[in-house]
Amino acid sequence: MITLKNVTLRRGIKVLLDKTSVTLNPGEKIGLVGRNGAGKSTLFGLFNGSLHEDSGDYSIPTQWRMGQVAQDLPETEQSATDFVIDGDTVLLAARNEVHDAEASDDGMRMAEAYMALNDAGEHDAVSRAQALILGLGFKVSELNNPVNSFSGGWRMRLQLARALMCPSDILLLDEPTNHLDLDALVWLEAWLKRYSGTLIMISHDREFLDAITQVTLHIDNTKLVRYGGNYSKFEDMRAEQMLLQQATMAKQADKIAHLQSFINRFKAKASKAKQAQSRVKALERMEKIAPVLADAEFTFEFQEPANLPNPMLSMVDTAIGYPPAEDAPAGTPPTIIVRKINRSVHAGQRIGILGANGQGKSTLVKTIARDLLPISGEVTEGKGLNIGYFAQQELDVLRPQDTPLEHMMRMAKEAIASGRGNVPGREQELRNFLGTFNFSGEMVKQAVGTMSGGEKARLVLCMIVWQRPNLLLLDEPTNHLDLSTREALSVALNEFEGTVMLVSHDRALLRAVCDEFWLVSRGGIEPFDGDLDDYQRYLLNEAKRSREEASMQEKRAA
Numbered sequence: 001m002i003t004l005k006n007v008t009l010r011r012g013i014k015v016l017l018d019k020t021s022v023t024l025n026p027g028e029k030i031g032l033v034g035r036n037g038a039g040k041s042t043l044f045g046l047f048n049g050s051l052h053e054d055s056g057d058y059s060i061p062t063q064w065r066m067g068q069v070a071q072d073l074p075e076t077e078q079s080a081t082d083f084v085i086d087g088d089t090v091l092l093a094a095r096n097e098v099h100d101a102e103a104s105d106d107g108m109r110m111a112e113a114y115m116a117l118n119d120a121g122e123h124d125a126v127s128r129a130q131a132l133i134l135g136l137g138f139k140v141s142e143l144n145n146p147v148n149s150f151s152g153g154w155r156m157r158l159q160l161a162r163a164l165m166c167p168s169d170i171l172l173l174d175e176p177t178n179h180l181d182l183d184a185l186v187w188l189e190a191w192l193k194r195y196s197g198t199l200i201m202i203s204h205d206r207e208f209l210d211a212i213t214q215v216t217l218h219i220d221n222t223k224l225v226r227y228g229g230n231y232s233k234f235e236d237m238r239a240e241q242m243l244l245q246q247a248t249m250a251k252q253a254d255k256i257a258h259l260q261s262f263i264n265r266f267k268a269k270a271s272k273a274k275q276a277q278s279r280v281k282a283l284e285r286m287e288k289i290a291p292v293l294a295d296a297e298f299t300f301e302f303q304e305p306a307n308l309p310n311p312m313l314s315m316v317d318t319a320i321g322y323p324p325a326e327d328a329p330a331g332t333p334p335t336i337i338v339r340k341i342n343r344s345v346h347a348g349q350r351i352g353i354l355g356a357n358g359q360g361k362s363t364l365v366k367t368i369a370r371d372l373l374p375i376s377g378e379v380t381e382g383k384g385l386n387i388g389y390f391a392q393q394e395l396d397v398l399r400p401q402d403t404p405l406e407h408m409m410r411m412a413k414e415a416i417a418s419g420r421g422n423v424p425g426r427e428q429e430l431r432n433f434l435g436t437f438n439f440s441g442e443m444v445k446q447a448v449g450t451m452s453g454g455e456k457a458r459l460v461l462c463m464i465v466w467q468r469p470n471l472l473l474l475d476e477p478t479n480h481l482d483l484s485t486r487e488a489l490s491v492a493l494n495e496f497e498g499t500v501m502l503v504s505h506d507r508a509l510l511r512a513v514c515d516e517f518w519l520v521s522r523g524g525i526e527p528f529d530g531d532l533d534d535y536q537r538y539l540l541n542e543a544k545r546s547r548e549e550a551s552m553q554e555k556r557a558a
Contacts, residue, residue, distance in 0.1 A: 007056035018222035029199040031209040034219030067168030079144045084129040087162030094120040132161040137184040137357040153179040170198040181357040182505040183539040206508040299488045302496040305470035309382025310347040318377030350500045355520030388469030392476045400449030437462040453480030470498040
C-alpha cells in the first residue's frame with residue numbers, strides 16, 4: 001500500500017501539503033481532486049519519485065511497476081504500432097535478452113530467452129498495440145504511419161497508448177482525457193474499468209471520474225482528505241459538511257431565483273417547454289454544486305441577447321468541408337466531409353453535436369461560425385444573428401503576442417465599425433470587464449502566449465460574453481477548465497436565453513445543457529433520438545467494428 005505520514009511538500013516557498021497523512025490500498029481506483037494550484041501534479045511527482053517529501057514519511061512498495069504518460073511530444077520516424085509496442089517494457093527486455101542469448105551461442109540461455117519472450121506476449125503484441133491505437137481514435141490506415149506525421153494532440157494519444165501498453169501495478173494518469181474526443185473517452189473508460197492495478201487519476205471530467213473511481217482524494221487547505229466513493233459521492237458528502245458548518249451559500253440565491261423565474265415564465269409555453277425543463281434539471285443540482293462553485297476561480301453569466309432571430313440560420317442542401325490546399329494542382333476538388341445538410345437552428349434550441357472522431361463535428365461548427373465557406377448549397381442567417389464562438393484550439397481565435405486588453409480593444413473597434421453600440425468600449429470599461437474574469441492589474445498587459453491553457457480559455461469566455469451573442473458555438477470549451485469552472489459554465493449556459501450548439505466530450509455538461517442531439521455520421525447529419533447512454537453504446541459498437549476491420553486486414557496481410 002501507499003502511505004503518507006505527516007508529509008510536508010513544498011514548491012519553492014509555497015507549502016502545498018502540510019503534515020498530512022493518508023493510506024491508499026492496492027487495487028483502488030482513486031480520483032485526485034482539488035483547486036488549480038492546490039498541488040495535484042506535485043503530489044504525482046512524489047508518487048513517481050521525481051520529487052521527495054520535505055518532511056514526514058512516504059512509502060510505496062518497491063516492487064510495484066509504474067505506468068504513466070510521458071509529457072514530451074515524441075520525435076521519431078517509428079511507426080505508430082512499433083512506438084506503442086515499445087511501451088511494453090517486459091516485452092522489450094525479453095526481446096533484448098533473446099538478442100543477447102543468440103549472440104552468446106548458449107543453447108540453454110536461448111531456450112529460456114525464447115520461453116520468456118513467449119510469456120511476455122510476443123505472439124499478440126501487434127494486435128494488443130493496434131487495439132489500443134484504434135480505441136484512442138486512430139484510423140486503420142494510420143496504424144503504420146510514422147509518429148512524426150501526426151499533430152501534437154495525436155502524438156499525445158500515442159503516448160497514452162504506450163503507457164497503457166506497459167504492464168504495471170500502479171498507473172498514474174494526469175488529465176488523460178484532454179486530447180480525446182467522446183468516442184475515445186468512452187473506450188478509455190471501459191479499458192480503465194478492467195485495469196486490475198492501483199489507479200491514481202487527475203481529471204476534470206465528472207462522469208469519467210464517477211464511472212471509474214471508488215475513492216476520492218481531495219487536497220483541501222494543504223491537507224489530504226480521503227472520501228470513500230466517486231466524485232459525485234464526494235461532492236454530496238462535502239456539501240453536507242459545508243452545510244453543517246453553515247457555510248454561506250448566499251451567492252447562489254440570485255442564480256436559483258433567476259432559474260426559477262425562467263421556469264415559472266415558460267413552463268406552460270409549448271415552444272419553451274424543453275428549455276424550461278433543462279432549467280429544472282439545473283435547479284435540482286444547484287444546491288448540491290454550490291460548494292463546488294464556491295471554490296471556482298470565477299463565476300459568470302451571459303448577458304441577455306439584444307434580439308433573437310427565428311430561425312437563427314438554415315442550411316439547405318449544404319455540403320461542408322475544406323478547400324484545396326494552396327499548393328494543390330489547379331483543378332483539385334475540395335474535400336467534402338458532410339453532404340446534403342437540411343437543418344434549421346431556432347431561437348432557444350440547445351443542441352449537442354455528437355459523432356465519432358473525424359466525422360465532421362468541428363467542420364460543421366467552423367462553417368456556421370463563418371471560418372469555413374460551405375462547399376455548396378445555401379446557409380441563410382437570420383437578421384441580427386450574433387455568434388459567440390469558442391474554438392477547440394483557443395489559439396485559433398487568440399493572438400499569442402497580444403495582451404487581454406489588446407484583444408478586447410480590437411473587438412471594441414470592430415463593434416463600433418459594424419455599428420453595434422450596445423457593448424462597453426472605453427479602456428477603463430474593458431479593464432473592469434476583464435477584472436470580472438480574474439484578469440486584473442498587470443495581467444491585462446501579459447502576452448496571451450505566456451498564459452496557461454485555463455487562462456486562455458477564461459479569456460475566450462470573457463470575449464464571448466462581452467459580445468452579447470444570441471448563438472453560442474462551443475467546440476470543446478472545457479478542455480482546460482477545472483471541475484468547479486466547468487460547473488460555473490454549466491450554470492451560465494443554463495441561464496443563457498439564446499441558442500447553444502455544443503461539441504464536447506464532457507458528458508456532464510452535455511446532459512446538463514442540451515435538450516436535443518444531432519449525430520454527424522458517415523457523411524450526413526440526422527437527429528439522434530436516444531440519450532447519451534445510447535450514444536455510448538453506439539460508439540462502443542463503432543469501435544468494435546474498427547477493431548474487427550483491423551483484424552481482417554492483418555489476416556489478409558499475413
